Amino acid sequence: SQKIEQNSEALNIQEGKTATLTCNYTNYSPAYLQWYRQDPGRGPVFLLLIRENEKEKRKERLKVTFDTTLKQSLFHITASQPADSATYLCALDRGTDKLIFGTGTRLQVFP
Amino acid sequence: EPEVTQTPSHQVTQMGQEVILRCVPISNHLYFYWYRQILGQKVEFLVSFYNNEISEKSEIFDDQFSVERPDGSNFTLKIRSTKLEDSAMYFCASTGTRDSYEQYFGPGTRLTVT
Numbered sequence: 001s002q003k004i005e006q007n008s009e010a011l012n013i014q015e016g017k018t019a020t021l022t023c024n025y026t027n028y029s030p031a032y033l034q035w036y037r038q039d040p041g042r043g044p045v046f047l048l049l050i051r052e053n054e055k056e057k058r059k060e061r062l063k064v065t066f067d068t069t070l071k072q073s074l075f076h077i078t079a080s081q082p083a084d085s086a087t088y089l090c091a092l093d094r095g096t097d098k099l100i101f102g103t104g105t106r107l108q109v110f111p
Numbered sequence: 112e113p114e115v116t117q118t119p120s121h122q123v124t125q126m127g128q129e130v131i132l133r134c135v136p137i138s139n140h141l142y143f144y145w146y147r148q149i150l151g152q153k154v155e156f157l158v159s160f161y162n163n164e165i166s167e168k169s170e171i172f173d174d175q176f177s178v179e180r181p182d183g184s185n186f187t188l189k190i191r192s193t194k195l196e197d198s199a200m201y202f203c204a205s206t207g208t209r210d211s212y213e214q215y216f217g218p219g220t221r222l223t224v225t
Contacts, residue, residue: 032212043115043202043216044154089154093212097142097159097167104153 002027004102006090012108013080021075021105023090031095033066033073038087038104047088048075080109113137115217117203123223124193132188132220134203142206143186144214145178147171147199154202160186193224 007022023033032051036044050057050066050073057064063076077084087106091099116135124130136143145157158168160178177189186205190197200221204214 034213036216038154041200041219041221043204043219044214046213046215049213091154095212097144097161098156098169099144099146099154099214100156101154 002092002100004090004092004100006102006105008105010106010108012110015081015109015111017080019077019080019107021088023073023102025071025092029068030092032093034091034093034099035064035075036089036091038089044089082109082111085109115203115205115215117217117220119220121221123225126195126224127192130190130193130222132201134186134217135184136186136203136205137215140205140207144204145188146202146204148202149199195224198222198224
């Protein structure tokens, strides 16, 4: 079955730095890879989607890369702020409806 | 901005009881989903629903679970006979069209089975 690993359970960085989160997957390649933000006790919030034939996607301070050879996606938040503190979820989508989520990385940005 | 809503926010029930979790997806969306998240664990897919029928379901979604879209706005998840291990946060999600893959999640219903 598909396995998704996000690099670390928690990541602490200083405000203003770039946070880099990693998502690795095994077995089949997804048609799409999505990143969501989840705050405690809340539902996931969609951030970015990248297709298998795309290398990079940007949205404001967010950037996602997708390397199907390495079976890896990197998620970057530049000029990080304390308000960026949350859990970030990677999710695979084969284009069949269901999302397969990773366990998430809890990001803490301190002043 | 349109959003997915869910009721109740918290449901406490006794083992063996039936529960119905309710969701109102975004009004023009066509694809609907239920996910669950056991405390401290990852979000897990349960079922997807399109055109008034289930399009895919996971191993978790056994005969104790059912979904329904009883009218043009509500989307429900029923658990017939709850078990302790059903305690989790249940999220409803929706997607607009087949070409838009991002899913919009509701705030969740925390189900506690005692």
